[in-house]
Amino acid sequence: MNVINIRNISKTYVMGVEEVHALHDVTVQIDRGEYVAIMGPSGSGKSTLMNMLGCLDTPTSGLYEFNGANVSEMNDNDLARIRNKEIGFVFQTFNLIPRSDALHNVELPLIYGGVNAHERKRLAAEALNHVNLGDRMHHRPNELSGGQRQRVAIARALVTKPSIILADEPTGNLDTKTGDEIMTLFEELHHQGNTIILVTHEEYIAEHAHRIIRLRDGVIEKDENVQKRVIPTVA
Amino acid sequence: MAIIAIRVNKLRSSLTLLGIGVGVFSIIGVMTAMGVLQNAIENGLSGLGTNTFQIQKFPVTFFHDGRSRSRNRKDITLEQGEMFIERMNEAKYIGLESWFGIKQIFHNNDKTNPNISLVGETVQGFPTNNWTIKQGRAFTNQEVDNAASVCVLGNGVVEKLFERGSPIGEIVKIDGNKFRVIGTVEPKGGFLGGNQDNYLAIPLTTAMSLYGKQRSINIMVQTRDQESYNDIIELSTAILRTIRHVPPGAEDDFAIFSNDTLIKQFNDLTFMVKIGTLGIACIALLAAGVGIMNIMLVSVTERTKEIGIRKALGATKINVLMQFLSESVVFSQIGGVIGIIAGSILGNVVALITSAPPILPWNSSVAILSTPFVSLSALGLNIVAIIFCSFIGIVFGVYPAWKAANLDPIESLRYE
Numbered sequence: 001m002n003v004i005n006i007r008n009i010s011k012t013y014v015m016g017v018e019e020v021h022a023l024h025d026v027t028v029q030i031d032r033g034e035y036v037a038i039m040g041p042s043g044s045g046k047s048t049l050m051n052m053l054g055c056l057d058t059p060t061s062g063l064y065e066f067n068g069a070n071v072s073e074m075n076d077n078d079l080a081r082i083r084n085k086e087i088g089f090v091f092q093t094f095n096l097i098p099r100s101d102a103l104h105n106v107e108l109p110l111i112y113g114g115v116n117a118h119e120r121k122r123l124a125a126e127a128l129n130h131v132n133l134g135d136r137m138h139h140r141p142n143e144l145s146g147g148q149r150q151r152v153a154i155a156r157a158l159v160t161k162p163s164i165i166l167a168d169e170p171t172g173n174l175d176t177k178t179g180d181e182i183m184t185l186f187e188e189l190h191h192q193g194n195t196i197i198l199v200t201h202e203e204y205i206a207e208h209a210h211r212i213i214r215l216r217d218g219v220i221e222k223d224e225n226v227q228k229r230v231i232p233t234v235a
Numbered sequence: 236m237a238i239i240a241i242r243v244n245k246l247r248s249s250l251t252l253l254g255i256g257v258g259v260f261s262i263i264g265v266m267t268a269m270g271v272l273q274n275a276i277e278n279g280l281s282g283l284g285t286n287t288f289q290i291q292k293f294p295v296t297f298f299h300d301g302r303s304r305s306r307n308r309k310d311i312t313l314e315q316g317e318m319f320i321e322r323m324n325e326a327k328y329i330g331l332e333s334w335f336g337i338k339q340i341f342h343n344n345d346k347t348n349p350n351i352s353l354v355g356e357t358v359q360g361f362p363t364n365n366w367t368i369k370q371g372r373a374f375t376n377q378e379v380d381n382a383a384s385v386c387v388l389g390n391g392v393v394e395k396l397f398e399r400g401s402p403i404g405e406i407v408k409i410d411g412n413k414f415r416v417i418g419t420v421e422p423k424g425g426f427l428g429g430n431q432d433n434y435l436a437i438p439l440t441t442a443m444s445l446y447g448k449q450r451s452i453n454i455m456v457q458t459r460d461q462e463s464y465n466d467i468i469e470l471s472t473a474i475l476r477t478i479r480h481v482p483p484g485a486e487d488d489f490a491i492f493s494n495d496t497l498i499k500q501f502n503d504l505t506f507m508v509k510i511g512t513l514g515i516a517c518i519a520l521l522a523a524g525v526g527i528m529n530i531m532l533v534s535v536t537e538r539t540k541e542i543g544i545r546k547a548l549g550a551t552k553i554n555v556l557m558q559f560l561s562e563s564v565v566f567s568q569i570g571g572v573i574g575i576i577a578g579s580i581l582g583n584v585v586a587l588i589t590s591a592p593p594i595l596p597w598n599s600s601v602a603i604l605s606t607p608f609v610s611l612s613a614l615g616l617n618i619v620a621i622i623f624c625s626f627i628g629i630v631f632g633v634y635p636a637w638k639a640a641n642l643d644p645i646e647s648l649r650y651e
Contacts, residue, residue, distance in 0.1 A: 051645050054547070056546075056547065056644045056645050056648075057645060076551070076552060077551050077552070077553075080546065080549050080550065080551040080552075080554075081549065081551075083546075083547060083548065083549045084548065084549020084550075085549070089547050089548070091648070095540070095543075095544045095547075095648070096544075097541055097544065097545075108545070108548050109548040109549055112545075112548060112549040112550050112551070112554055113549065156548070
């Protein structure tokens with residue numbers, strides 16, 4: 001079943017007098033449990049597509065259905081709710097709240113989801129254990145290494161049990177070894193049935209996925225399955 | 236959450252807190268100080284007994300020169316006082332008195348400081364002055380009629396000259412004249428740093444024969460009960476106008492006051508001070524509010540990225556709005572609490588200086604701000620102050636919070 005159904009969407013920005021077509025007539029379907037990479041050089045529209053998939057932005061035209069719900073016509077509050085319940089973001093720069101400890105960072109989406117404090121603590125601790133950071137719960141981001149920070153961010157993305165995990169260059173700020181650890185973690189999550197969408201410009205990272213969607217100049221250039229997947233192993 | 240944000244920018248926050256604090260401080264400080272003084276006046280103003288009023292030549296006033304119009308008034312003479320007593324039959328007591336200045340009292344080789352008021356009294360002047368005999372007795376009518384050389388001591392004189400042994404029967408000297416002590420009066424205690432017990436009373440007739448008759452006397456009237464009080468004041472006015480030949484329609488050429496009118500006059504004065512302070516403090520709080528707005532706007536800009544993260548994680552506009560609004564409210568409230576603490580300390584330092592009873596911030600029984608609409612105790616005023624601070628926090632926090640709530644999540648996430 002489709003978790004994401006995008007049909008003929010376009011996104012146009014008005015810059016001064018000029019219209020910029022960031023996306024033009026893009027059609028994509030992503031099934032539950034898929035592991036997809038979105039690739040493209042800068043300016044290809046991949047960030048715009050990612051924002052669209054993450055319900056941070058709405059298309060100028062076309063249809064975007066998320067789990068059968070029409071996102072294109074949603075208001076800010078509905079979009080916020082979808083982001084909260086259905087999407088787990090993982091960013092290149094981790095984007096943790098610097099003043100809060102790991103546990104509180106992971107709790108944050110549950111706070112906005114209206115989960116009570118006790119349940120919140122339990123779920124957040126569980127998610128941190130899941131990424132092997134059970135012993136770092138009360139550390140602040142600046143007391144954690146880059147890889148640990150990204151694992152906190154992944155725990156935060158997982159804690160609401162979202163329909164998709166949307167990872168934007170998750171290894172971009174990490175060294176190769178740490179990056180591999182993170183990719184291993186994604187592999188595990190994939191095996192546990194999570195839908196993962198990876199946005200990257202690195203071929204090697206993209207080849208961890210089963211399918212690569214290549215964008216160029218706002219249109220889909222290629223959408224193909226990966227023949228020889230990179231299966232990460234812990235060093 | 237809100238507290239953490241405040242802690243991050245210590246200097247900037249403390250400067251803004253100072254603004255709110257000073258505003259609240261001036262309100263609470265002045266109100267408490269004035270409340271302390273009022274409280275002291277109401278408790279300590281026992282110059283007159285209950286249901287008693289006093290008629291004298293000049294009005295009593297705490298402020299402005301009320302004497303300009305009454306400067307040419309004729310003295311209330313002893314004869315007028317006696318005529319008044321003859322015609323006024325409805326009163327319980329009518330005392331006559333006159334004050335003869337500040338004297339030094341001598342006893343053997345001891346002497347007091349020159350701070351003792353010499354007062355001439357009639358027999359009924361004792362109850363109307365609220366004087367209770369402690370030792371010995373008051374004057375008799377005979378002593379007053381015969382201008383006897385006897386005296387009754389206020390407790391201040393007793394403490395100074397007769398620490399050991401009874402003063403009764405002793406001889407004291409004032410301006411070279413000898414008086415036999417026949418009684419002492421119970422102390423009334425200090426009042427706003429003064430002493431109400433530093434006096435020495437001799438018969439009015441004695442005083443007038445020694446110091447001259449050309450002076451105005453005070454007539455003190457005690458009514459039988461509270462109900463007849465206002466009627467007796469009116470009756471007294473009428474009698475005295477007749478005695479002093481005041482033409483109909485002309486203003487009284489004498490003044491009547493009671494403890495109530497004294498308290499009312501003082502309250503009128505403090506009310507003006509309070510209203511003035513309130514006005515200035517409100518302006519200070521508005522200025523502080525602008526400071527809060529400023530610090531919140533800076534905070535929103537600094538935390539743009541955080542706002543983006545929160546929105547990506549599912550925070551709605553309302554969530555973000557409430558977060559920043561509660562920060563600015565908590566912020567103003569902290570300033571308010573600081574102001575209340577500092578103000579209460581200032582107000583009660585006044586209590587300490589004037590040896591008046593203190594008014595603690597949680598006091599809820601003494602009204603320290605009375606307006607025609609509402610009266611507030613210290614506790615009430617503090618609660619109002621906190622509510623007002625919260626209000627300032629909301630008013631000046633709304634725009635920054637609204638700005639935060641409407642940030643575009645994509646732009647915010649990209650913000651470095």
